[in-house]
Amino acid sequence: DTGVSQNPRHKITKRGQNVTFRCDPISEHNRLYWYRQTLGQGPEFLTYFQNEAQLEKSRLLSDRFSAERPKGSFSTLEIQRTEQGDSAMYLCASSFVRGDSSTNEKLFFGSGTQLSVL
Amino acid sequence: EDKVVQSPLSLVVHEGDTVTLNCSYEVTNFRSLLWYKQEKKAPTFLFMLTSSGIEKKSGRLSSILDKKELFSILNITATQTGDSAVYLCAVEGEETSGSRLTFGEGTQLTVNP
Numbered sequence: 279d280t281g282v283s284q285n286p287r288h289k290i291t292k293r294g295q296n297v298t299f300r301c302d303p304i305s306e307h308n309r310l311y312w313y314r315q316t317l318g319q320g321p322e323f324l325t326y327f328q329n330e331a332q333l334e335k336s337r338l339l340s341d342r343f344s345a346e347r348p349k350g351s352f353s354t355l356e357i358q359r360t361e362q363g364d365s366a367m368y369l370c371a372s373s374f375v376r377g378d379s380s381t382n383e384k385l386f387f388g389s390g391t392q393l394s395v396l
Numbered sequence: 397e398d399k400v401v402q403s404p405l406s407l408v409v410h411e412g413d414t415v416t417l418n419c420s421y422e423v424t425n426f427r428s429l430l431w432y433k434q435e436k437k438a439p440t441f442l443f444m445l446t447s448s449g450i451e452k453k454s455g456r457l458s459s460i461l462d463k464k465e466l467f468s469i470l471n472i473t474a475t476q477t478g479d480s481a482v483y484l485c486a487v488e489g490e491e492t493s494g495s496r497l498t499f500g501e502g503t504q505l506t507v508n509p
Binding site (some may be wrong): 300311313318319320321322324326334357367369383384386387388389390 | 400402423427428430432437438439440441463484486496497498499500501502
């Protein structure tokens, strides 16, 4: 069963360093989402892709954050000049939607990357 | 802006008890409401509800949606320690660029033996 795969599982970094996370979605899924979750909160939407196109970015996503999905398959999320406030669980999710928007979103989540910025 | 409010935020019960978790929402162009269970890492899908008044059921879990009152409940009967988790409610709203999910804070359920 190849679900959504994320790596690394954990990342500890010093403030000011750059970090990059990878997400491999379920292979036939055309949509890929990034969410951020802090302790005691629900996941907060960051951005999503349909195939290789980045269709929406949250206001939460500062200029230090960039996401790519170059070939419409895996995605990377990079955080530049990390700050302590970036410490969180970064969740990736994928789904399949038809082009006519007749399908509802049913996201399948990966296990996340836990980022700790010291 | 879409909004989801869950209550209670935490709940402690004994095995065998029945619990009801609440989710109220405000969303532009509602498409669906989803429930997820999050034990350690990845939220896992439980239910998707799109129509009012139709109960979705899976074993001891059931959920129903009231689109008029903008409300959903998740029921768990005969709770077991394995039901201990955070239960997340999310709504799917139609945006100009496509739909996406907005999550509530979650309800932390603890089932003691």
